[in-house]
Amino acid sequence: MGVITDNLPGVLEPLPGGSVLVTAVDQLINWSRSNSLWPLTFGTSCCAIEMMMATGAARHDMARFGAEVARPSPRQADLLVIAGTIVKRMAPRLRTLYEQMAEPRYVMATGSCAICGGPFMYHSYTTIRGADEIIPVDVYVPGCPPRPEAFFYGLLTLQKMIREGESIRHPGERRRPVLAALPEGMTLDDIRKEMQDLLSHDANVNMTDAAAEGAHYSAELKDF
Amino acid sequence: MSVHVSTLQARITGESTASSPLSTEEYFVNMGPQHPSTHGVLRLVLRLDGETVREVVPVLGYIHRGIEKMGEHGNYRQFVHLVDRMDYLSALANNWAVTMVVEKAAKMETNDRIQAIRTLVCELQRIQSHQLWWGVFGMDLGGFTPFFYGLRDREQICDIFEKTIGARLTMNYIQPGGVMFDIHPDFVKDVKAFLTYFKSKMPEYDALMTENVIIQERLRGIGKLSAERAIALGATGPVLRASGVAHDLRKSEPYGLYSQVDFDVPVGTVGDCWDRYWVRMEEMRQSVRIVEQLIDNIPEGKTFLVKPAAKIKVPAGVHYSHVETARGVLGVLLVSNGKDAPYRIHCRTPNFNNLWCIGEMATGGRIGDLVAMLSSIDIVVPDIDR
Incomplete structure (x- = not known):
């Protein structure tokens, strides 16, 4: 993939009709990326159980979205699902896991704890208030724990983001779909x-x- | 076709240490905190000699959230939802442990309907927890089918809980003074349907794993834990009972309606992985028996006896109470100074003590058996670190 993303735009752009071709290649790459997400099995607490229900169990099946190949090694995974609380002692390990993953890598924060600290937001002396203080997060799935359906909605949102968000013209830059606006006069x-x-x-x-x-x-x- | 199965005598006297004629050197392996078989973020430091385990040292703290300290900042009802997140597979039993110590200390009254509902949902959750353990145990041994079977049947209980409680995992249901909601009108019908369904599925569980000679040979004679060492290490629950000690708080100090129902406490003989497996399978059958006896006899009455906004004040002093969760004894020590918030709360969690048995079980064994031993303890890591 490296050769394509690094050299292809430079070769194609000058050609007549090259821009159209780049866009077509973009679509092909993004389509294949979005349908072959390999998640890393990274569950720290309660949300991991609902994650298990969603990914491997009998009623719900993540294989329909091409994301069932759970990998225990970060080097083989490209989707980091943070399922559970991150505490100060775990934070450096989470950062290490993220850095070990190969590009392009995506992060889903599942559950209130991974979003903002959840029930452990106040008065806890160890909880990290949200995984996004340590690593960039692409999709947030709220809930304590989120239902498998909510998890799937998050996964579909991520797929949508991958399909629309990235171009090989600017590798590494992602556009997030706008989901909500802030109230007037608030930043x-x-x-x-x-x-x-x-x-x-x-x-x-x-x-x-x-x-x-x-x-x-x-x-x-x-x-x- | 004849198959060789270990006899009881061989399991008791058999040598579990591995020896090699080659000269070997000791080395360290770090297992976790990110590892698929440690059920979360447990880290084990292994001292190995070839394939032989010389020492296992668990390293804790990767999910320490300070739940005990957080309990001091809210009132008693606000502490209940935090213990859901400790041992999330027995959330209701955890709720009950806190509720029991508060009710005992504040001398709050309950009625038979509340106790019947509490006993029923706790037993359903014990089945649910053991189903999940069974599935994950199968997966840790290398088979994926038990995982599907276990979680398929677990979903049925999830649905029952969802109708009554509104949650699938973190329940926050049993509160000081009663239960949050009355049971759903369909509760009795659903539970009966589940029991009929589950009893027809138990032979399937047995055919797949219990009667499987590969599983039996894999589990027999490994990870032995003697009754003396189990008691000395403070092990409780199925880990202790598998070593031959018939200690079950539901029998020895009955709470709820456990004194009115008829059930047996399964005990093992050797204390190896197979006994721990067998004890949990038998416990599922006993829980089905308890639910069957209670489901038709839920008394009438109120389900919440205090006003939801009422401030609960516990008299100054030290209070202690404990329950039997799916993993063992969960004790809650409450130090009160007479106000509506606790001065100090300490939880004696079953998984913490059970985990330290891994050193006793694994030392001298082979590294290939370590995951089976770890899985047979059935640990939940947030319960260890709290």
Whole structure:
């Protein structure tokens, strides 16, 4: 693939009708990429079970979308499905796994934990608030855990994105389908700032208050 | 055609250590945290000598989410949904463990209908959990068909739960003071249909794996765990019962309606992988028996006895309570200072203690058997790390 994506546009473009040909090649490559996704088996917690129901189990079958060949090795996979919470200790390993995968690689964040920390968003001292703090994520599938149907919707969205999003003229640049718009007068930076304020408010402990409560409590507990 | 099957005597006295006439050198292999057979993000450091395992050291913390600490920041009802995410295959039993300690400490009342529903859904989930284990166990041994069979039948229970509870995996159903919703009008009919279906499928399970001589020979005599070592390591659940200790909280300290139903506690003799397999298969049959006895006799009554917004206050002190989940004893230690939020919560989870038995089982065995031993413990990693 490397030869085609690196050299083909340069050879084809100058020819008469070359642009049309490049677009046709684009479509062919994207069509084959979108229908032969090999997922990496990477489940950390609960969502992995629903992932298993979706991929391998009896009622739902991912093979219909060409994505059933689950690979345990990142070097053979091109779809990283993050199913479950990512904690601080796992984060470097996730990054390593991502970097070991060959281009083009796609990432799906499945479940609330992989999107934003989910139920472990507040008061947890280890959870990474969203896998996208570590690696770029292409598709988010919400749910705690998402149903297999939701997972399939995410997979179909990813396939749509692959088919429409990339051109061999600019390898590595992806266009995401616009799915939702922000409300009037609100920017992404506002949301990010509000989030940071909330998190820092939760993470800071007033030591004098905490110590006073502890002393009061240990006096109470002497009887037990 | 005659086939050779290990006798009981051979399983008890048989030598499980591997020896090689070649001179070998010790080396280390790192298994996990990303590995298809470690059921999540468990990491094992193996010290090997040729193909012989000399030492197994589990390394934990790759999914430590601080659930116990998070419990201190919310009230008691807010802690229930967090324990769903610990041992997600026995979410209802986890709910019940927290509920039980809060109810016992705060002296909250329940009625027979609540207890019957709790017992029923917990037993259904025990079947569901063992079905998933059976499928994954087959896959870890190299066969893909059990995975299909196990998860096909698991979906039936998922549907029953979905109708009543609205969730498939993380239930958040059993709450201090009752259960979140009354059972669906179709619940009894659906469960009966499932039991009829599942009883006709059990022979299929047996024909595929239990009576399969390859599976039997593969599992017999490997990963032996003596009763003394199992007790010393704190193993509970099927791992302990397979070693011959008939310890089941449902019998020894009955809670819910377990004292009113008739069931047996299957125990193994040798404590090898085959016994652990057999105990779980038998437990599924016993759970079917329990559900059969209860399904026609659900008493009438209310299903939630406190106001949903009521603040539950637990008297100051240390409270403890435990239940038998599909994997063993889940104990919840609650330290309260009299307020509506816990001062400290500690969970004694079954998987943590069961996991450390792998060192005892695998040492001296072959590396090819390690995955079978690990799978026979039936670990859920988020329950270990919490």
